[in-house]
Amino acid sequence: MRVLLTGGAGYIGSHTLLQLLQKENEALVFDNFSNSSPEALRRVKQLANRDFAICDGDIRDADSLDEAFRDFRPEAVIHFAGLKAVGESNEKPLEYYGQNVSGTIALLGAMQRHGCARIVFSSSATVYGESKYLPYDEDHPLQPTNPYGRTKYFIEEIIRDWVTSWPAASAVLLRYFNPVGAHPSGRIGEDPQAIPNNLVPYISQVAVGRLAQLSVYGDDYDTRDGTGERDYVHVDDLAAAHLAAVQFSARTRGCEAINIGTGRGATVLEMVRAFEKAADRPVPLRITARRDGDVARSLAATAKAKQLLNWEAQYDIDDMCQSTWHWQSSNPNGYTD
Ligand code: NAD
Ligand code: WQD
Numbered sequence: 001m002r003v004l005l006t007g008g009a010g011y012i013g014s015h016t017l018l019q020l021l022q023k024e025n026e027a028l029v030f031d032n033f034s035n036s037s038p039e040a041l042r043r044v045k046q047l048a049n050r051d052f053a054i055c056d057g058d059i060r061d062a063d064s065l066d067e068a069f070r071d072f073r074p075e076a077v078i079h080f081a082g083l084k085a086v087g088e089s090n091e092k093p094l095e096y097y098g099q100n101v102s103g104t105i106a107l108l109g110a111m112q113r114h115g116c117a118r119i120v121f122s123s124s125a126t127v128y129g130e131s132k133y134l135p136y137d138e139d140h141p142l143q144p145t146n147p148y149g150r151t152k153y154f155i156e157e158i159i160r161d162w163v164t165s166w167p168a169a170s171a172v173l174l175r176y177f178n179p180v181g182a183h184p185s186g187r188i189g190e191d192p193q194a195i196p197n198n199l200v201p202y203i204s205q206v207a208v209g210r211l212a213q214l215s216v217y218g219d220d221y222d223t224r225d226g227t228g229e230r231d232y233v234h235v236d237d238l239a240a241a242h243l244a245a246v247q248f249s250a251r252t253r254g255c256e257a258i259n260i261g262t263g264r265g266a267t268v269l270e271m272v273r274a275f276e277k278a279a280d281r282p283v284p285l286r287i288t289a290r291r292d293g294d295v296a297r298s299l300a301a302t303a304k305a306k307q308l309l310n311w312e313a314q315y316d317i318d319d320m321c322q323s324t325w326h327w328q329s330s331n332p333n334g335y336t337d
Pocket of ligand 1: 010
């Protein structure tokens with residue numbers, strides 16, 4: 001199959017690209033490298049021992065998209081490209097709507113012009129907002145609480161309308177929970193450009209000595225130990241879910257939203273302990289105030305992914321922490337080493 005990956009050089013894109021190549025698919029990465037490094041692609045090529053096409057372009061640029069679609073003639077698109085920092089989205093909402101929403105509209109237009117009718121989209125559990133009940137199933141009300149989350153919500157609606165207007169089209173909206181971990185080779189992984197916002201990259205940079213200590217945002221939540229509980233999912237499980245979703249999109253029409261998580265939660269302190277075990281060293285921490293906008297618990301209902309994609313997570317939090325540590329300790333400064 002010929003698959004075009006927007007944002008294919010990024011954290012989740014690079015892991016998915018590797019699995020696509022390992023399964024004999026042809027790939028084109030369309031990325032503007034605003035939050036990634038060409039080095040990630042060089043390493044994927046080495047690991048897969050296979051080549052693929054790269055287009056340095058912006059999804060908001062219709063001419064670059066047209067050129068990529070004309071040359072590569074993809075049968076399906078996996079759409080990762082976009083901005084993803086919740087805090088930054090509060091400060092720069094127009095930038096987020098421009099890149100994420102307008103970028104997706106430009107991409108859907110190019111797909112239609114070139115007869116490419118299948119898309120798998122990187123949505124997020126953040127579309128659910130405050131939980132009315134747990135675990136979140138795909139019918140849970142959608143009330144995102146920040147501009148980033150709203151871009152994902154609006155894009156989901158736009159893709160639904162696009163699919164309705166085009167009988168040949170099919171779309172899978174994957175709502176990721178908390179992706180963490182790295183490829184077991186330690187050659188590719190998450191490489192935040194600034195101080196990490198997310199828990200596991202932060203712990204990992206404390207463990208490797210780049211940051212002094214972890215701030216645990218609140219220990220007075222209604223959870224087992226008072227710290228926030230999340231559904232962490234290994235990036236290689238997530239990559240496998242994309243392959244299953246692309247295949248599913250070939251045998252269906254219409255639009256499906258599907259949660260991608262494990263259905264099991266871990267608290268902040270449980271993640272710290274798992275990481276300390278993986279890295280065999282202590283992770284200094286202090287308890288601080290809650291972070292604005294955080295919920296106590298987030299957990300995925302996983303039945304729909306199993307039923308439609310025949311996908312379920314294989315890895316647990318020990319695997320996630322071990323692979324993160326292998327990547328971080330082999331590449332203390334990420335791809336700039
Ligand atoms: P990432 O930043 O590592 O990857 C995104 C890639 O898109 C980068 O390579 C970046 O250079 C590229 N890009 C950004 N804007 C672009 C544009 N306008 N044109 C072309 N390329 C562009 O992020 P990631 O963690 O791999 O996330 C991938 C997708 O998954 C994003 O859409 C994100 O919102 C979504 N998501 C991520 C998480 C998470 O925790 N990592 C959770 C839920 C959803
Ligand atoms: C996890 C837990 C924090 C950092 C975010 C986005 C979401 C999705 C995934 C893209 C929480 C605690 C964190 C730290 C801490 N991304 N924490 N100290 O907030 O569940 O989800 O990433 O779609 O949209 O909102 O993930 O990793 O930031 O936090 O104590 O330095 O760790 O309070 O309980 P979150 P996270």
